[in-house]
Amino acid sequence: MELGRRIGLKLGLSTREAFGRALAELGEEVPNIVVIDGDVNNSTRTEHFAKRFPERFFNFGIAESNMVGVAGGMAACGKIPVVASFACFLMCNAFDQLRMSVAYPRMNVKLVGSHAGISIGQDGPSQMGVEDVALACALGGFVVIVPADEVETREAVRAAIYHNGPVYIRVGRPEVPIVYTDGCNFTIGKANKLRDGRDVTLIANGIMVAAALEAAHLLEQDGISARVLDMHTVKPIDAYAIEEAARDTGAIVVAEEHFAYGGLGSVVAMAAAERYPVPIGFVNLGDTYSRSGDPDDLLRYYGLTADNIAETAKRTIGRKR
Amino acid sequence: MAVAPALGIEQLREKARLIRKHIIVMTTLAGSGHPTTALSMVEVVVALYFGGILRYDPSNPYWEDRDRFILSKGHGCPALYAVLAEAGYFPVEQLKTLRQLGSPLEGHPNMRALPGIEASTGSLGQGLSIGLGHALAARLDGRDYHVFTMVGDGECDEGQVWEAAMAAKHFKVDNLTCIVDHNKYQQTGCVFDVMDYRPFADKWRAFGWHVQEIDGHDLEQVLSALRLAKSKPIKGTPTVIIAHTIKGKGVSFLEHRSDMHGRAIKIDEAKRALEELGWSWEGELD
Ligand SMILES: Cc1ncc(C[n+]2csc(CCOP(=O)(O)OP(=O)(O)O)c2C)c(N)n1
Numbered sequence: 001m002e003l004g005r006r007i008g009l010k011l012g013l014s015t016r017e018a019f020g021r022a023l024a025e026l027g028e029e030v031p032n033i034v035v036i037d038g039d040v041n042n043s044t045r046t047e048h049f050a051k052r053f054p055e056r057f058f059n060f061g062i063a064e065s066n067m068v069g070v071a072g073g074m075a076a077c078g079k080i081p082v083v084a085s086f087a088c089f090l091m092c093n094a095f096d097q098l099r100m101s102v103a104y105p106r107m108n109v110k111l112v113g114s115h116a117g118i119s120i121g122q123d124g125p126s127q128m129g130v131e132d133v134a135l136a137c138a139l140g141g142f143v144v145i146v147p148a149d150e151v152e153t154r155e156a157v158r159a160a161i162y163h164n165g166p167v168y169i170r171v172g173r174p175e176v177p178i179v180y181t182d183g184c185n186f187t188i189g190k191a192n193k194l195r196d197g198r199d200v201t202l203i204a205n206g207i208m209v210a211a212a213l214e215a216a217h218l219l220e221q222d223g224i225s226a227r228v229l230d231m232h233t234v235k236p237i238d239a240y241a242i243e244e245a246a247r248d249t250g251a252i253v254v255a256e257e258h259f260a261y262g263g264l265g266s267v268v269a270m271a272a273a274e275r276y277p278v279p280i281g282f283v284n285l286g287d288t289y290s291r292s293g294d295p296d297d298l299l300r301y302y303g304l305t306a307d308n309i310a311e312t313a314k315r316t317i318g319r320k321r
Numbered sequence: 322m323a324v325a326p327a328l329g330i331e332q333l334r335e336k337a338r339l340i341r342k343h344i345i346v347m348t349t350l351a352g353s354g355h356p357t358t359a360l361s362m363v364e365v366v367v368a369l370y371f372g373g374i375l376r377y378d379p380s381n382p383y384w385e386d387r388d389r390f391i392l393s394k395g396h397g398c399p400a401l402y403a404v405l406a407e408a409g410y411f412p413v414e415q416l417k418t419l420r421q422l423g424s425p426l427e428g429h430p431n432m433r434a435l436p437g438i439e440a441s442t443g444s445l446g447q448g449l450s451i452g453l454g455h456a457l458a459a460r461l462d463g464r465d466y467h468v469f470t471m472v473g474d475g476e477c478d479e480g481q482v483w484e485a486a487m488a489a490k491h492f493k494v495d496n497l498t499c500i501v502d503h504n505k506y507q508q509t510g511c512v513f514d515v516m517d518y519r520p521f522a523d524k525w526r527a528f529g530w531h532v533q534e535i536d537g538h539d540l541e542q543v544l545s546a547l548r549l550a551k552s553k554p555i556k557g558t559p560t561v562i563i564a565h566t567i568k569g570k571g572v573s574f575l576e577h578r579s580d581m582h583g584r585a586i587k588i589d590e591a592k593r594a595l596e597e598l599g600w601s602w603e604g605e606l607d
């Protein structure tokens with residue numbers, strides 16, 4: 001992964017691997033955790049939990065809607081089910097079950113969608129979760145988290161397990177740069193300010209956090225001072241951090257590895273519109289499915305790069321009144 | 322053009338050997354993909370396209386009266402791409418662009434990118450329903466085409482497969498055939514260890530389907546099963562062909578392997594694989 005390399009960020013684990021390891025550790029501490037997977041344990045990395053706690057691990061085969069329904073039932077009996085599959089299959093295949101067996105009855109179920117975004121690469125659009133955040137946000141009462149790196153993923157998984165209520169966590173396939181080299185203070189719903197700035201605020205989550213940091217560096221070379229917010233929680237959104245960013249910097253760019261409609265960009269724009277409207281630029285996957293290809297090629301092709309964030313920032317700053 | 326001229330059994334065997342070569346070369350060069358998934362389905366697709374079963378015309382891929390082949394287990398697409406290329410849908414050289422940005426040969430089939438692909442698949446469980454849609458449309462339009470859908474045996478975990486099975490019988494659809502590539506493995510292990518749905522053939526019978534069980538690598542059995550299915554042996558009844566196959570078939574060190582799902586092999590392994598298949602690898606893998 002090229003993102004973040006120019007500013008010296010080191011590659012760490014994939015966020016799916018970090019999730020799998022964190023879950024296995026938490027299994028010791030929280031005996032109520034049960035894990036449900038759909039024939040992709042070696043992809044989602046729930047295999048780590050399965051090895052340590054085989055009696056609390058269930059492989060339901062390729063049957064996502066059944067998995068989510070079963071999780072709802074187990075949660076009703078006091079278990080903390082963690083359901084994992086590819087983000088697209090979990091959210092899209094089981095959406096009604098998520099709605100009726102989890103969201104509406106407010107069940108304490110954790111959903112983890114892996115292989116999110118286009119950075120899965122060669123397997124192509126059918127395996128890419130690019131609508132998952134919008135779908136998860138649409139579910140009443142859901143918490144939606146998109147961690148940036150292995151450090152934050154570990155904290156996010158812990159926070160999700162200790163949160164009482166449905167949570168969706170989005171993780172990815174490739175190894176990603178470590179953003180939190182000095183550890184990570186993680187609170188659900190509270191953005192992390194990774195860098196302060198005056199002229200524009202770059203708001204990102206997932207792998208785009210590394211890209212935003214790189215973009216801030218590029219902007220600095222052009223004399224533009226950019227704040228960077230890691231908006232790991234899309235819902236509930238940190239409206240205060242957005243208002244503050246709007247007041248202090250007067251322009252916002254939102255970068256995410258997701259379709260344009262209903263993701264982080266939409267949610268940030270809603271908060272800004274209500275509290276302190278400023279020009280906002282968007283870097284995302286637009287409204288069309290991508291293609292198969294090398295992950296870095298795809299990210300470049302679709303403009304999910306530091307350069308494009310920096311360009312978008314300049315254009316957005318130009319729209320300030 | 323009506324039916325592509327049917328090849329004799331020896332020529333079909335030779336075609337199967339050629340398709341296996343393409344699969345190894347394409348996925349190795351791509352560096353990713355599902356070669357073992359593709360290798361188990363070779364005889365079935367070879368029989369469909371070159372054994373005089375499917376009515377198709379590569380120069381007119383959207384011909385309304387064509388028979389349909391819908392690959393529900395979309396991750397097996399290297400086998401289908403290889404067959405479509407050999408059938409003349411696109412140049413064989415293009416196979417080497419598999420999974421590259423801009424290539425119509427995506428990691429999973431994209432019907433909007435590649436003529437000859439009947440459905441965009443890759444999320445398992447959906448192809449039989451899509452096939453049923455084509456089959457019902459044929460009835461509405463008074464057309465006599467036949468629809469073949471291939472599903473994986475792991476894919477049969479999905480409830481939608483059985484919803485489609487139930488509906489096909491209910492609507493008395495007999496121009497629909499489901500082929501199960503029963504290679505006994507899915508992603509994380511043997512299908513019966515992951516989700517034991519046995520008795521499998523009886524389940525299809527209970528859903529009202531006509532069932533044929535065959536050795537899916539024996540071209541004669543494959544051909545006669547496909548011919549019988551297409552002849553609509555029982556009026557108002559869809560047919561399922563349970564093709565017993567070997568995941569990774571044709572390459573000794575890939576056969577029956579539970580840990581090779583979704584993994585491409587390295588260049589040196591590919592050389593060995595091609596040698597085993599009786600091909601020279603000289604100039605193939607660069
Ligand atoms: C809905 C859905 N869930 C999970 C996957 C991930 N996946 C891809 S292939 C596969 C195993 C398929 O096994 P099988 O149907 O037996 O096909 P085979 O490769 O053995 O031919 C899985 C779980 C998927 N593609 N779609």
Ligand SMILES: [Mg+2]
Pocket residue numbers: 473474475502503504505506507
């Ligand atoms: Mg199988």
